[in-house]
Amino acid sequence: MNFFLISLIKMGIVTAAFMTTLAYLQWIERKVLAHIQSRLGPYRVGPHGLLQPLADTLKLLMKEGFIPSHVNKFFYLLAPFLAVFFALISICVIPFGPSVEVLGVRTDMGLADLSIGVLFILAISSAGVYGIALAGWASNNKYSLMGGLRSSAQMISYELPMAIALASPLLILNDLSLRTIVNEQAGFYLGVLPRWTIFQMPFPQIFSFVIFLISGFAETNRVPFDLPEAENELVAGFHTEYSSMGFASFFMAEYANMVTVCCMATVLFLGGWHPLFPSTLGSDFVPVLLALAAGAMLLYHGVAQPISGRPWDRLTMPAAGVVFSLVGLVFLVPMLKPFLIPLFWFVSKAGFLMFTFIWVRGTLPRFRYDQLMNFTWKFLFPVAILNLLITAFAVALQEPKS
């Protein structure tokens, strides 16, 4: 019974955190894109636009769920459900931190530890294409069909380099369970360089990390690979005919896939929750210093250069500065330290990758379709295989006898 209770609590926490992340990821994306393009981004709802996700969600919920008359009703309604189901379910095998003791109960940070965690994520993410393909087909609309077709072709093509890029770190780490994979990456070379897979001997996996990330962009249909929804060619691609919660499900699925890819890259290549440098050199104080610096910067900007706006907007920045400093001080509490510090490293790595996703969206133009296909089949795939071969040789040479 204890196991069920703990699992239920963990499920509640992870679901709440995941859903909030999805909602605020969209806010962050709009903000970052806006700043890349010298705009302000969402600003009106709540202080500094912080309540914008709430307003968006309410708007989408209230809208009429309109079903066009010409669609195949069953598949039309099934598609967003499939998309969001396959996108949300993969979070349950991601380990967020080591096993910790909370109120005398020892438990792993993370929902489930499957012995085939990596394969599970691969299987789920490859099934995710059905939502998009079916949506395109069931909408009974030329543009949507084109979007669905492009998506399935793209998914099949980029699944290959992705799987092969995944295979090479697995050769070094020698296990399929995500928790074991992270534990294998603990420790440091020469006391400084972390033993993450991208640095780990015998063959650092930096190439497969890049290949994985590029295929991840394609798998999540993000710019520069967003051909399934290329708005200047296909209106909105596969979700042209969807409104209200149908549209919201596709939106949510896209962001959830993004989170999953970033978490996978963190776990497989960036050492999960292990810090960048050993705690003897003071890596435990990094979050404190970062938060304090951010708080000081916000306070300075808020007090010395107040923005002209609504009267309460002047308070936003100093208040945020105070909150950031307090959050920084929380990391010093000895009781919370064992699970806040690993969580910080995990979240900061995954968060940096998510920022990269947004950054790329603000920077790169979209591929042409033939470029997309040539890129994966003539470049990414051979490079991934070559990388796998070199890694296999290196591992075989390193171990005298298996």
Added chain:
Amino acid sequence: MDLILFILFATIAVVCGISLVVQKHPIGSALSLIGVMGSLAVLYLLLGAEFIAAVQLIVYAGAIMVLFVFVIMLLNAGEEAPGGKSWPSRLLGVPLLTVFLGLLAYLMQLMAPSMGMVTFGSFNTGAKELGRSLFNNYLLPFEVTSVLVLIAILGAIVLARKEID
């Protein structure tokens, strides 16, 4: 718990299998086939063969069926028209099917005890054991199969390539 899950997913597999044949539209059939694959994967999982379950999902549901759906959508295949059936097929179809299924069940019954019963979670083979036996005991069949697949790929390329005059 195991038994409940087994009955549930075995039922889903059979229902999806029947729906695969009955469905009028190719997309419906393809989706039913995916349902069969998925519930088969769950059955493998119940037996303890986690790796095979995952591979079943990745290869069949993730790659092959995506290609199926892709081709169906690309050709924009419409609904099947109910074709005219000849009178022998109408008359003999159901009885012959029953006899065939009965025969199959009887043969299975005959062979099953010699093969031994399987219990839930009895396989317990991870990726490591599977890989070891694949590359030690079954190396030759494995290699021969891969050559066979290579020949199939070459054949597909030769058939698909346009004739150069």
